[in-house]
Amino acid sequence: MLNELLAAWISRQRWFGGKGRPIDELSIDSDVELTPGLRHLIVAVWQEGSRDRYQVLLGERTTLPERLTHALIGTLGDVYLYDAVHDGERTSWLLDGMAHDEDRSGLRMRHVPGVDVDTSQRSLVLGAEQSNTSLVYGDAYICKLFRRLIPGINPELEIVTALAARDAPHIAQPYGWIETDLDGTDTTLAFMQEFLATAxxxxxxxxxxxxxxxxxxxxxxxxxxxxxxxxxxxxxxxxxxxxxxxxxxxxxxxxxxxxxxxxxxxxxxxxxxxxxxxxxxxxxxxxxxxxxxxxxxxxxxxxxxxxxxxxxxxxxxxxxxxxxxxxxxxxxxxxxxxxxxxxxxxxxxxxxxxxxxxxxxxxxxxxxxxxxxxxxxxxxxxxxxxxxxxxxxxxxxxxxxxxxxxxxxxxxxxxxxxxxxxxxxxxxxxxxxxxxxxxxxxxxxxxx
The missing domain is CATH 3.90.1200.10 (Aminoglycoside phosphotransferase (APH), C-terminal lobe)
Known part of the structure; x- marks a missing residue:
């Protein structure tokens, strides 16, 4: 039942790369509980014989506040399932995990050596993105979640951290990232940088x-x-x-x-x-x-x-x-x-x-x-x-x-x-x- 709800929902998302083609099958490759009421999913979507994998933060609540109704995925029994990137009460796990270099069932959360991460910041989703979802934490950080997952280190993480290590100008300070193994390869799930609030x-x-x-x-x-x-x-x-x-x-x-x-x-x-x-x-x-x-x-x-x-x-x-x-x-x-x-x-x-x-x-x-x-x-x-x-x-x-x-x-x-x-x-x-x-x-x- 969850697979069916996800298939109907994911096809309507701006960041879904298979629009206009029917979904033949959706399966859940990874399901990790991050905190009570918050799960990290990697779902595989099959279309016309090819597979793409996507990252979903799945929230669970027995009552759904009005501020989250736009993020509803569906219901299972008396539980509301929703896209938890929109839930500032739950997304603090990103900051906590990166600040403390946590490992959670294959998810590795890391911060850039020598930087401090303020875990008190609350998040809001930045709108108008096509392929990713970015969370802005106060006026301090912006964390980009790579929705469609491709095995390997994302070039943005690779380049910005290398340039920051050289104290290069004209870049935003990197703060942390989240990664996992996909097909046996280190794969970037998220990357957090300085938010340029006055730019x-x-x-x-x-x-x-x-x-x-x-x-x-x-x-x-x-x-x-x-x-x-x-x-x-x-x-x-x-x-x-x-x-x-x-x-x-x-x-x-x-x-x-x-x-x-x-x-x-x-x-x-x-x-x-x-x-x-x-x-x-x-x-x-x-x-x-x-x-x-x-x-x-x-x-x-x-x-x-x-x-x-x-x-x-x-x-x-x-x-x-x-x-x-x-x-x-x-x-x-x-x-x-x-x-x-x-x-x-x-x-x-x-x-x-x-x-x-x-x-x-x-x-x-x-x-x-x-x-x-x-x-x-x-x-x-x-x-x-x-x-x-x-x-x-x-x-x-x-x-x-x-x-x-x-x-x-x-x-x-x-x-x-x-x-x-x-x-x-x-x-x-x-x-x-x-x-x-x-x-x-x-x-x-x-x-x-």
Whole structure:
């Protein structure tokens, strides 16, 4: 009966990765009592012959307070079962367990050596997440529960703890984690960091700047508008370069040889071919995209590779009162762990942020067909100004983008835009104009 309740409930959760496909079977692989009325479950969900495993905190109460009715999973007899991440009275076990390095039936709770964990803090769930669930404890900590479990150490835990051990700037202090064995492999279940209570996310700040520009008089330039963001973009570029430098010092580095660059271009080209079949609107731009990919094949120098962020955009950075902080080093959650931990060119992150500036400039126009054409030049101006400022800051911070690098950066950016076109076609067709604009000629990619 519990399995049936979980199957009906899990299919409706935002973090469930199998939406739109029937669940063939759900089984409980692990069931650990943490405290009376609170159980930690690892459930296996079978769909179309493949298995995914998810983490659930199962709460049990004989009466359910109104504040928890939205988290109800179902009832067994006279017991209410609910998603206990929403129950601040029960989630204190996370802090207690990490603070005291507890082991509980295969669950290992650890704190970072040398830090103290305040166990008096109460939790609230942070909303609007897609693949994880984060609990904010007071104004001190944020604990991310990785709902879909992939065997192995999560890159975010690995990277942030390594950078913190080096006293690297531009990261949030790590405090603890929870792990278990999955398929005989140490697997990260949760990761807790400093909560940046007084910070603002980069996406929100960028959108404020764009709105200010759109609301100003037509003759006012992006540089003259009250909410000009270019200085922040430049600071963000410098912070990004420093993070890349610290990653290169903390982890092994290699170089991509020339024949491997050709394989990289072939991979870009294969993805483009699949995308054109699915989204014919890409077809007029194939020549431009293919030209960019071919430039990578013509490179004659080796390309340094290292650990990178892997999913870098304005939503992954926070502006504190003193500087920029980079978050969410777990990479693209939908990709295999081995790919997220693989070495890559830091230009991949740079390209991701450049694409994010274009999205910030244009997304307010995507659903406004009448306003869009008249404001398009202003969107282009804002994007160009902030992209250039970010690249200037990246160079000032020690990042290097040579002429050859500019060719690779262009290829990374267009490959990302191809992915975005497919995503928007599937999910937000009105937004397809945003990534399609990426295939226009650019002059802000690297040195003149």
């Amino acid at each position: 603002n996310d980069g996406w929100g700040l960028a959108l404020t700047s764009v709105r200010d520009l759109y609301a100003s008089l037509p003759e006012v330039t992006a540089a003259e508008a009250g909410g000009d963001f270019a200085a922040e973009s430049e600071r963000l570029g410098a912070a990004t370069a420093r993070v890349h430098q610290e990653l290169a010092r903390a982890f092994p580095t290699e170089v991509i040889e020339i024949h491997e660059l050709k394989r990289m271009a072939e991979g870009f080209r294969r993805r483009l071919g699949r995308a054109v079949v699915e989204v014919p609107d890409l077809r007029p731009h194939v020549g431009t995209i293919e030209h960019a990919f071919h430039q990578v094949e013509l490179l004659t120098n080796e390309v340094p590779v290292q650990r990178v962020h892997g999913d870098y955009h304005l939503g992954q950075v926070m502006r504190t009162p003193t500087d920029w902080v980079v978050l969410d080093f777990e990479g693209e959650p939908g990709q295999p762990l081995s790919e997220r931990r693989a070495l890559s060119s830091p230009l991949r992150d740079v390209a991701g942020m450049l694409r994010s500036f274009d999205y910030a400039a244009r997304h307010l126009l995507a659903d406004r067909s009448q306003a869009g054409p008249s404001l398009e030049p202003r969107a282009q101006e804002w994007a160009d100004r902030n992209r250039a400022a970010f690249l200037d800051g990246y160079a000032e911070g020690g990042g290097v983008i040579t002429r050859a690098d500019a060719a690779l950066l262009r290829a990374f950016e267009l490959s990302k835009a191809v992915y975005e076109v497919v995503y928007e076609a599937r999910n937000r067709p009105l937004w397809m104009s945003i990534p399609l604009a990426a295939f226009r000629p650019r002059t802000d990619l690297g040195p003149a």
